[in-house]
Amino acid sequence: MTFGLFLITFTGAYLLGSIPTSVWYGIGYFGVDVRQHGSGNAGATNTFRILGKRAGTIVMLIDVLKGWTATCLALLLYYFNEIGEDQLLTYKIVFGLIAIVGHIFPVFVRFKGGKGVATLLGMVLAVHGELALVCITIFILTLLASQFVSLSSILATLAFPVFSLLGVFGQPDPLLVAFGFVMFILVVITHQKNIVRLLKGNENRVDLFGESKRQV
Known part of the structure; x- marks a missing residue:
């Protein structure tokens, strides 16, 4: 594979991950920079908390999409015969990781981003869809039981290597x-x-069933 093509896809994965969805959406539609409110985190959870469920859902879905898209850049290399099928998973993981780094350290907003969980979910969906569904289920059940997004994220992430190691799929x-x-x-x-x-x-905690309100 040519170094130039790898550099282009590598950079593309980082720039996709760097898109500060919560910041741009919050400022563009509400005139609110979520980094100045709540936890100060530029992620979907803080957007839920500050701008409400609709805004939080939109931000989360876009962050998932950018992780999925960045990871799937590996398919371009495979399509153009730059890598073999045996290398596809490796490059998916590489580009997905780069997107997550971009989300956490985004070039567009002075390298201060979110925690990368939604982007990670998009990556996992592109890498192993079945395991991703298991992780999503664990996340939802934990969130419903505890209302802690952080705990739900940690347990859902842990489920991926555990179920992989157990050979469930x-x-x-x-x-x-x-x-x-x-x-x-x-x-x-x-x-x-x-x-x-x-x-x-x-x-x-996140009030999943309460009234959606802007807290600014």
């Missing part, structure tokens, strides 16, 4: 297992403050 793939644990560690690192608040019992 076939023979365990060492690359998938390793990727899953790396993602779990990354999510734990980006949720350190949330974990501390969970342990202290003062983590923010």
Whole structure:
């Protein structure tokens, strides 16, 4: 594969991940910079909290889409015979990781982004759809039971390498297992403050069934 083509797709994955959906949407439609309210995080959860369910859902879906799209850039390389089928998973993981890095450190807003969970979900959907559905189910059930987005994200992320290792969907793939644990560690690192608040019992809850309000 030519270095130039790899550089273009590599950069494309980062720029897709860097799109600050919550910031641009919040400022463009509400005149509100979500980074100046709530947790100060430029992600879907804070958008839910500040701008309401509709805005939060739109931001989340776009963040999922950008993770999925960036990961699928590997299919372009495969389509143009730049990589073989045996390399496809590796490049999907590489481009997906780059998109997540872009979401956490976005070039468009001075490298201060979100925690990357929605973008990670988009990546996982592109890498292994069945496992992604399991993770989504665990996320939803945990969220319904606890109303903690942070706890739901951590447990859902942990489910990916665990179910991969158990071979629930076939023979365990060492690359998938390793990727899953790396993602779990990354999510734990980006949720350190949330974990501390969970342990202290003062983590923010999300009112899933209450009235949607702008809190600005």
